[in-house]
Amino acid sequence: MTTPTEIAVERRSGAIVAHLGGEVDMTNAGRVREELLASVPNEARALVIDLSACRYLDSAGIEVLFDMARRLRRRRQDLRLTLPSSSPLKRLIDLTEVASTAPVYETLDAALDG
Amino acid sequence: MARDQGRPHRDELRIRARQQEAVAGLGQRALAGMKLEHLLDEAAATAAQELETEYAAVLEQTRDGRGLLVRAGHGLPSGVLGAVLPAGPQEMPGYALQSEGAVVVEDFGEETRFGPTALQREHEIVSAMAAPIGARGRHFGVIGVHSASPQHFSPDDAHFLQSLANVLGAAAERARHDDALRDSEARFRELADTAPAMIWTTDERGLVTFVNAGWMRFTGTTLEEELGATWTLGVHPDDAPALQESWDEALAERRPWEREYRLRARHLGYRWIADRGVPRYVGGRFVGYVGTAIDIHERKTMETQLARGYEQEHRIAEMLQRSLLPERLPDIEGLELVPRYLPASAEAAIGGDWYDALERPDGRVALVVGDVVGQGLRAAATMGQLRNAFRAYGLVEASPAEVVARINRLVTSGVEEAMATVLYLVLDRETGEVTFTSAGHPPPLLVAPDGARFLDGGRSVPVGAADTAVFREGTALIPPGSSLVLYTDGLVERRDVPLGRRLDDLARVASPPERDLDRLCDRILTGVLGDRVPADDVALLAVRPKPVPLDRFNLSLPADPGSLVVLRRRLGRFLHAAGASEAETYEVTLTVCEAAGNAIEHAYGPEDATFEVDAAFEGGELVATVRDSGSWRERRSEHRGRGLAIIKGLMDDVEVAAEDRGTVVRMRRRLGEYRAA
Numbered sequence: 001m002t003t004p005t006e007i008a009v010e011r012r013s014g015a016i017v018a019h020l021g022g023e024v025d026m027t028n029a030g031r032v033r034e035e036l037l038a039s040v041p042n043e044a045r046a047l048v049i050d051l052s053a054c055r056y057l058d059s060a061g062i063e064v065l066f067d068m069a070r071r072l073r074r075r076r077q078d079l080r081l082t083l084p085s086s087s088p089l090k091r092l093i094d095l096t097e098v099a100s101t102a103p104v105y106e107t108l109d110a111a112l113d114g
Numbered sequence: 115m116a117r118d119q120g121r122p123h124r125d126e127l128r129i130r131a132r133q134q135e136a137v138a139g140l141g142q143r144a145l146a147g148m149k150l151e152h153l154l155d156e157a158a159a160t161a162a163q164e165l166e167t168e169y170a171a172v173l174e175q176t177r178d179g180r181g182l183l184v185r186a187g188h189g190l191p192s193g194v195l196g197a198v199l200p201a202g203p204q205e206m207p208g209y210a211l212q213s214e215g216a217v218v219v220e221d222f223g224e225e226t227r228f229g230p231t232a233l234q235r236e237h238e239i240v241s242a243m244a245a246p247i248g249a250r251g252r253h254f255g256v257i258g259v260h261s262a263s264p265q266h267f268s269p270d271d272a273h274f275l276q277s278l279a280n281v282l283g284a285a286a287e288r289a290r291h292d293d294a295l296r297d298s299e300a301r302f303r304e305l306a307d308t309a310p311a312m313i314w315t316t317d318e319r320g321l322v323t324f325v326n327a328g329w330m331r332f333t334g335t336t337l338e339e340e341l342g343a344t345w346t347l348g349v350h351p352d353d354a355p356a357l358q359e360s361w362d363e364a365l366a367e368r369r370p371w372e373r374e375y376r377l378r379a380r381h382l383g384y385r386w387i388a389d390r391g392v393p394r395y396v397g398g399r400f401v402g403y404v405g406t407a408i409d410i411h412e413r414k415t416m417e418t419q420l421a422r423g424y425e426q427e428h429r430i431a432e433m434l435q436r437s438l439l440p441e442r443l444p445d446i447e448g449l450e451l452v453p454r455y456l457p458a459s460a461e462a463a464i465g466g467d468w469y470d471a472l473e474r475p476d477g478r479v480a481l482v483v484g485d486v487v488g489q490g491l492r493a494a495a496t497m498g499q500l501r502n503a504f505r506a507y508g509l510v511e512a513s514p515a516e517v518v519a520r521i522n523r524l525v526t527s528g529v530e531e532a533m534a535t536v537l538y539l540v541l542d543r544e545t546g547e548v549t550f551t552s553a554g555h556p557p558p559l560l561v562a563p564d565g566a567r568f569l570d571g572g573r574s575v576p577v578g579a580a581d582t583a584v585f586r587e588g589t590a591l592i593p594p595g596s597s598l599v600l601y602t603d604g605l606v607e608r609r610d611v612p613l614g615r616r617l618d619d620l621a622r623v624a625s626p627p628e629r630d631l632d633r634l635c636d637r638i639l640t641g642v643l644g645d646r647v648p649a650d651d652v653a654l655l656a657v658r659p660k661p662v663p664l665d666r667f668n669l670s671l672p673a674d675p676g677s678l679v680v681l682r683r684r685l686g687r688f689l690h691a692a693g694a695s696e697a698e699t700y701e702v703t704l705t706v707c708e709a710a711g712n713a714i715e716h717a718y719g720p721e722d723a724t725f726e727v728d729a730a731f732e733g734g735e736l737v738a739t740v741r742d743s744g745s746w747r748e749r750r751s752e753h754r755g756r757g758l759a760i761i762k763g764l765m766d767d768v769e770v771a772a773e774d775r776g777t778v779v780r781m782r783r784r785l786g787e788y789r790a791a
Contacts, residue, residue, distance in 0.1 A: 003679050023682075026711055028676045055475060056682065056700065059708055059757040088700035095763040096756060 003028050004058075006025045009039040013112055015046040017031035024064070033064045037071065046078035051086075057089055062096045069101040080104075082109045126270070129164075133274040136160045140278060144285040153285050154186035157257060157278045162188040165243070165271055167259040172247070172282070173207055174255040182207050182255060194233060205231050207256045210244035216272035216279075218243045221264060230744075234260060241265035243272065245279040247286065254286040299324075302404075308359075312387070312407040318335065318400050320345075320365040332387075332409070334380025338714065350376035350384045368393045368400055374410065386414035398730065422495050430491055443471045446479055447683040448543045448662065450597075451630045454654040456639065458604065466493030466534070467602045467653035468501045472508055479543060480508040480517075483555070483600040483655050484536040485574070497531045500577070504538065513539045514551040515585040518577065522585070523555075525578040531577035537600050542660040545590040545692040551585050553577045556606055556617070559599040559624060560592055561634065566599075566624040568617065587603050597631060597658040599624060604650035607641055616642070631656050662691040666730045673714045673723035673742065681727060688729065694785050701764045702783055706738050709759040709779040713742030716777070735766075736783045743776040 015029040018039055024032050025048035040047045047068070051057070069079040079102040083093055093104060140160060144153055154172045169189045172184035181198040182191070197425035201208045209228040219225050219242045221236070230239060237260070244258035245383045257279045299315075306313040306326035311538035313326040325340045333348050335341075340347065345361050353375035364371035369692040371391045376384035391405030443451050453469050466486025474480055482504045487782065503524055505516045518538050523530050537558055539550035550558060555575030557568040571588025592598065608617040623641030628634040634640040635656050643652070667688040682703050689699040706727060713725040728739040762768050767782040 017791065023679075025675075025678055025682075025707070027678065030449070042288065056704070057761050058711070060711075062756055062760075088697040091697065092699060092760065095760065101168055 004098040005032060007032070007035050007039070011044075014044065015048055015112055016040050016044045017048045017050060017108065017112075019050045019053060021053040021055075024054065024061035025056065026060040029058075029060035032061070033067060036068055036072050040072070040075075040077065044073065044077060045093070046080055046114065047072060048080045048082060048108065050108055050111075051089060051093075052082055052084050052087065052108075054087075054089060057092065058061045062092070062098065065098055066101055077089075078114070080114065082106075082108050100113045126268070127314065130270050130274075133164050133270070133277075136164055137274065137277040138283065141281045144281055144288075145742075146442060148285075149188065150285055150289040151788045153282060155188075156561055157282055158186045158188040161257060161259050161278055164274060165265075165267070167225055167265065168259040169237070169239075169260040170258065170287075171260070172257045175201060175211065175253055182211070185255070196342070197233075199231055199233070204228055204235065205355045205473070206244055207258065210256045211246050211253055213246060216243055216245040217392060218272055219541070220266065221777050238262050241267070243267045243275055243740060245272075245276040246278075248283040248441055249280045252287075254283055257282065295401065302617075313405070314340075314391070314407075315394075315404045316391075316402040318402050319593045320361070320403070323402065329407070332379055348378040350378070352376075356573065359662060364391075364515065365403075371403070371405070374414065379409075385411040387408055387411075400616070427494070437440060446471060446473050446558065447680075448481055448660050449541075449688050450631050450658040450660060452635050452656045454635050454652070454656075456604070456643075456648055456652040456654075458649055458651050466497035467604065467651045467696060468497045469653045469655040470501055470504060470602070471657070474509060474512070474540070476718075477542075477544075477686065478512075479541045479657075480504075481539045481541060481598070481600060481655060481657060482508070482536060483653055484534050484577075485555070485602040485604075487533040487535075487653075496534070500532075500534055501535075504536075506689035508538075512540070512551050513587065514572070515574075515587045516584045518551045518553050518574065522577050522583055526581040531578070533576050535576045535603070539598070540597070540599065541592075543656065544662060544687060546594065546596070546659065547589065548592055548598070549587050549589050551587055552580065552783055553585065555770065556601065556613075558619060560590065561597040561599060561624050561628075562593050563595045563627060564593075564680045566621045567619065592659075594661060597634060597656055599638065600657075601633075602651070602653045604648045605639075605654065607650065609649075629713055631658050660775070666725070666728075668728050670724050670726045671710075675711075675714055677714070677725075678710060680709060681710060681714050685727070692731065692736075693784075698783075698785050702738065702785075704783060705761045705764045705783075706740060708761050709740040709781070710755060711778070713740055713777070716742060726748065734784055736785055738781045738783070740779045741773075741776060742783075 003023050003025050005020070005024060005028055008019040008021070010094050016039055017037055018034070034046070036049070047085065050066070065081070073080045080106045081102050083089060083104050084106055093099070096105065125421055135608060140153065140634055143156065163170070167414065169187065171187040171190060172185050174185045176198060180201055182201045183195050184195050184199070187195055199205070199207055201211060203209045203212055204221065206217065206228050221240055228351065234242065237261045239262055241264055242258060242260045244256050246253060248254035249256055257275065259275065268679060273334070281317065302324070303324055309326065312329040314322060314329060315324040317323050321342050321678050322340055322344050325337065336490065336737055346358055349357055357373055357375050361371060370393070374386060374388045378388050379385045384605050387407045388410045389405060389407040391403040394404050436582070443453055451471055456466070466488065467484070469483045471479060471481050482700060484500060486496045486500065496648055500521065502518065503521050507520045511517045511520065518536060535554040537550065537552050537555040539548055539558060541548050548569070551572045551574055553574045557570065560569050569588060571589045572586050573751050574585040575583050606613060608616060620638065620642050623690055624638050635654060639654065669681065669684055671681060685703050685706060686699055689702055694702065710725055710727065723743060725740060725742040728738055762774040763783065765781040765783045767779045771778045771780070
């Protein structure tokens with residue numbers, strides 16, 4: 001059994017939206033980071049990671065989010081997250097204070113509006 | 115030369131024995147097929163020798179019955195052979211011809227019944243004996259012995275001569291048959307040669323005795339080349355062995371024989387012919403075969419081409435279907451899954467049956483069994499498309515009716531028309547809840563511990579039957595220990611028995627309790643189908659949720675990152691079954707996996723290191739323990755530090771202890787409410 005993950009990337013009003021579906025754990029976090037980085041061109045103003053279809057995220061996944069925020073900041077690009085409050089991941093995201101480095105929005109539209 | 119009267123008794127016996135031996139010898143030679151004229155010669159010589167007379171002769175009645183032709187003789191003067199004597203009863207041969215047995219004349223001077231022939235007179239014959247050859251009314255002639263000196267003929271002598279005559283009679287009769295046969299054979303060949311067909315005959319040993327002009331026109335051979343053991347002459351090497359074998363078999367049992375094979379034709383290469391022979395009998399005696407052959411090359415090549423095309427399509431469809439049907443279904447945690455596929459007879463076209471199973475993101479399992487209407491390559495291709503469409507929609511859509519509706523939209527909007535019956539079912543392994551839609555498909559069978567029954571509801575039209583269609587859902591709660599059996603109608607459809615009764619049979623066969631799901635499938639297939647090869651393909655999918663231990667969870671896994679996904683699935687089921695919410699299940703699973711992640715990173719010797727997870731409820735509290743064989747070390751990376759923070763943040767209480775054999779992380783969490791922040 002391997003950990004199933006899908007990333008769907010789309011471009012919306014100058015930002016890149018990456019829908020991160022499935023599960024992220026220590027076995028695939030490295031690859032997820034590479035794919036996310038590769039999906040952001042230099043001229044994009046922001047990367048929005050949509051976590052609404054993400055069903056599992058562990059500490060390695062949280063680490064990816066922090067790392068992404070750091071790297072994008074160096075490129076003068078924003079990292080924003082989308083997570084509905086009904087998501088099982090909600091407490092984890094709060095607990096790890098991800099919002100301190102990447103703002104978390106309830107909906108994708110809100111995230112795009114920045 | 116002449117024997118004295120009053121011979122000693124011992125001589126009599128000796129003579130009689132020798133005479134009997136002579137008769138037997140002649141009989142054997144007659145049976146062995148010795149030609150009649152030789153038999154006649156030998157009989158004359160034997161008679162003269164054994165009866166000690168100067169002359170012996172065999173006379174044959176002429177065709178008009180008025181004369182007797184001298185055909186053979188012993189000691190006859192030249193010119194006698196070939197002479198014709200009168201056959202009237204006033205002379206000895208004619209008299210003997212009409213008599214019942216041998217006629218004896220001891221002295222012609224005293225004979226009053228008849229007179230001697232001119233020949234007898236001329237040679238001054240004193241004593242003579244003559245016996246009729248052949249049965250009364252169908253006489254062949256007479257055999258006689260003649261002596262110029264007085265001669266005594268005993269009753270044994272008379273019996274001996276008559277015995278010789280009897281042997282000749284039988285041989286003459288046989289010769290007459292053979293002649294008749296030869297005549298009819300000659301007429302037959304004449305006719306055969308003018309016939310347009312190919313005709314042949316054999317003798318009783320199966321050797322070719324004749325092929326007609328039509329045969330030789332076809333093959334370009336000569337009659338000489340064709341005669342004898344020439345069964346495979348000119349026959350295509352691929353066809354020859356089987357032809358020879360079938361011919362030998364037919365001949366041994368004297369059965370009619372029939373065969374289609376390729377025969378070399380003059381100028382034209384090999385051509386297919388249909389050849390057929392029947393045994394011939396003459397006077398009840400088997401004499402061989404007569405056969406005819408016709409050229410069927412055009413028909414045969416067309417058939418072969420059709421067959422080749424059909425075979426090819428069959429092969430491709432089979433290959434396609436095999437590649438589309440999963441070799442094995444995915445391992446789904448907590449579910450036993452046994453698929454079966456029974457193709458219809460090899461000659462039948464490939465059907466479009468399929469089965470599939472997948473685990474949905476919500477933890478439920480989607481099962482599908484379907485049957486595309488039609489057969490062959492197209493049905494197999496459509497099956498592949500539908501199977502994939504079900505996988506795709508099944509992952510996205512939670513509702514079976516919605517999944518089937520989407521497939522229907524897909525099919526009806528397609529270019530090619532297709533129709534399929536489908537049973538699509540979603541099963542919650544923990545609660546036993548099933549939701550299903552049956553699009554024109556036979557109902558799913560529930561095999562509960564107390565017997566088997568069909569699940570009602572969810573009946574809808576087949577997929578592709580209408581572009582405005584309503585798809586409904588049926589629901590059921592399956593008791594613990596139950597199995598579900600999904601199948602295609604090849605299992606239950608049979609022209610000679612109404613569907614209702616076949617379904618009853620299926621439920622009856624499946625009812626007795628069976629722990630082994632494989633054996634349940636075997637029992638269903640043999641019980642319903644028997645020895646019958648199904649007329650249509652049969653796909654069968656049996657599933658059984660594995661019982662979840664409700665009070666305690668224990669799992670030992672290799673210290674390998676790949677173990678984490680297994681742990682998540684198994685622990686997730688345990689928690690879900692215990693009534694934990696989705697968020698609680700995630701949080702507990704995450705913390706246990708974080709602890710396990712530590713165990714994996716710290717494990718010694720990657721070869722056989724393991725970690726063990728224990729979980730149980732104590733009061734309203736879940737106590738989870740992760741035990742490894744390494745020692746807990748301080749964080750080296752930032753995310754590992756984060757890992758411990760996560761464990762502590764999401765659990766009510768965490769305790770890390772170094773024990774004898776390794777590190778133990780013990781965590782507690784109250785379920786049913788969030789810990790106060």
